[in-house]
Structure formats: structure tokens, C-alpha cells
Amino acid sequence: MNIDVLQHVPFEGLASIEEWGNDNGHTFRMHKLYENPSIPRIDDLEFLILLGGPMSANDQDQQWIDEERRLIRKTISENKPVFGVCLGAQQIAKALGAAVIQGDKEVGWHPIRSVSSRLPFIPEELTVFHWHGEQFELPDRAERLVSSAACENQGFIYSEKVIGLQFHLEMTPNRIQGLLTHDGDYIDHSQFVQSAEEITDFGIPETKQNGFI
Template sequence: MNELSPANRILLIFNSATGQPGRLGTVLRKYGYEFDIRRPGEGDTLPEDLTGYHLVVVFGGPMSANDDDLGNVRAIMDFLPRVVASDALYLGICLGAQLMARHLGAEVQAHPDGLTEIGYYPVQATEAGRDLFPDEMMVYHWHSEGFGLPEGAELIATGATFPHQAYHIDERIWGIQFHPEVDDETHERWLSNSAAKTDRPNGQGPDLQRAGRAKYDAAFGEWFERFAARVLARDRAPVDFGCCD
């Protein structure tokens, strides 16, 4: 595998007009990274050259990874070969993980019984993931489809409803089915915009989700801080921004 780029820029690709970096942005800003935000569904182009990027993050969205008629899905699927051929790290979150899995030859499909994960559900570390995940952790989900495991990928977290919850390839390409970026503001925005969708099979309603957030989010956030330091920032030291009077 090639040496990873020491660049300070992170490419953030959103699949909606309103998506924000949330907790991911808050954490990675501590390491001095600069963000380049692109929204291909709103007409933004994606870079031809990734030499100047340390990390590419593709976030989730309400569409399916199989929706080739949508401009953002087509644009990202056309872009992913450049990511794989580059030296940049990749993190796919929910749809972003599914799109990469699909690009690498795996299927993305609904649960055979029509179940979803919308709210807080447990994931468990696999044997290969014990250095990155606790034995069990409650994480935030919002999805109705899951990804198969691409060839060459190592499964590092699993779950009861969707068994493929997190994978990596050569510790450079990472995919997670859940949403560590969701902070308080993002959560309330999602509930405000899409509360009606929470009544899908196995979904959790807004009140249950808020209760789950109060109970589980602090530990989930602490986990993401550790994951980001080790996997995304590669043990880079946080930047001392000083303070102002």
C-alpha cells in the first residue's frame, strides 16, 4: 500500500443540500484539518486529483445506493475509482459505506424481512475489531438497507439485524453503517424533517430516540473521539489554537 498523504485537507461529500459535518467536524477540526465540502446532488463537481487530501468522507442520505438515476449517486460511483486508486483515506458513513461496498463488488439491499434500524441499536466487535470497538456499544442508525462485505474487506463490527456494521480494507478504506456525526442539532433536524419515517418496521419513534440519545450518546461520542484519533487523524497531535481575550 502507498504512503498516506500528509495533506491537511479533508473532502466532505454530502448527499443532501442541508447535511453538516456535525460531531465529525467538531472532532477533526481539533487536529487542524481544513474542510472542502461538496454536494454533487446540488451540482458540485468532485475532484479529479486527490493528491492534496488526507481523507475523503462520504456521508449518508435518504436515497438508495442503487439509485443510479440520481445525479449524486452516479457522481459518487464515478468518483470512487479515483479514491481507491489514490493514497487518501476513505470513510463511508451509512450510504457512503454502501456506495463503496457496491463499487467494490458487494450488494446493497434491504433486509429480507423489511426491517430497518432507525434509532439506537447495539453493535458488537468482531474478533478483528476488538482493538477499535468495545464488546458491545449502542450507536445511532438511520437506514433500511445494508451492505455486503466487499472482497478483501475485514468485518470489524456486527449486529443482530444487519450483520455487516463496519469494515476496513488495508486500514485505508473504512465503512460504517451508523452515524457518529449526528450531534444534538443534527438529530433534532432529522427528527423534524423525517419523523414520519420512524414508524417503519423496527424503527424507533422520536421520543424513544431522544431517550436513547440521553442514555447512550456520551459513550458513543467518546468512542468516536478515540476512533478518529487512531484511524482518521492517525495519532496526529491536536492543534493548540490558543485563546483570545
């Protein structure tokens, strides 16, 4: 399968999703919006992945923000799978008519709890990586999948082929270090924010972060 990936910044990439794709014989076509901010026309799109980034889904000064949501709506209307992480999930939610709002900043390793059986690879409780301050509201006809103490809507599924996750199942040590290097100023002393030392000391849990694997 050809998987088209919209990447918003160089330091938030596929991480362990790439391992899953390679193991399963998929081909990733990367569209790096930080190099070319125009959303490409993709005539043979089969599966769309939208990655994270420090910008807001509510920004009006990024030319690709609205274009990306149009592509999301088109892909959903064609009954093709869409998967979004963090900003990508917020973009899916907005494309489906939901709001993206300011919430408690959540940074580092914090537990989520499953509130649905739709994602069998997520146990009842799992500690995962977070890096966000905004959060999406639940789109109409979407089902909430997971929640955390800081964020009620940590994930949703819409129809059978559209999933948005506020948290990061895909993180690897290199990708975490990239966030700390390029976006480390985001860390503050809020209730649900860990220090850089706490984040790196925790490491990657023995259970693989990537639910694809």
C-alpha cells in the same frame, strides 16, 4: 490535512467529525451535492469522506451516484484514505463490487458488537445511532468490523485505509433533530425502529459517539 467531504443532503452533515477535524488542525472542503450534483475534480485530494442521505446507492436517477463511485475507486487506487457513513459506506461497498440490498429497517439507538480488533475505539458492545433500511454486502477482501441484531454487516475495513460504517458514530443532538424534522416519515412500527420520543429521550451516550475523538 485537507479533507474533502461529499455531503448529499443538508441535514446529514459532519456533526462531531467537524470537532475532531478542528481539534487536529485539518481543513474540511465541503462539496454539497444537493446544491451542485456534479462530482468535483479534486487534484490534491488527501482524504475523502462520504456522508449519509435518504437516497439509495441503487438509484439511477441521481447523476452523481455513479460519478461518486468512480471517485471512490480512484481514491482507493491512489492508496488514500476513504471513510463512509451509512449511504457513504454503501457507496464504498458498491464501488468495490459488493451489492447493496434491502434489510431490516433499523432506526434509533441499538447496540452493535465488535467482531474485530481493527477499530480499538469501539468496545465489545456499544449503543449507537442508526437510520437505514438498506445494507451493504461485504466486499471481497474486506474485513467485517461490527454487527448488530438487525444487520450483520455494520462496518468493514478494506486494505488499511478504507472504512465504511452503516451506523452513525458522529451524531449530535442537532443532527438527530434534523433527521427527525426532515425525514421523520421514515419511522414506522418495524421491529428495530424506535419512535421519535424514544430517540430523543435516549440522548447522546456519555461515551462520545464519534470514534474520531
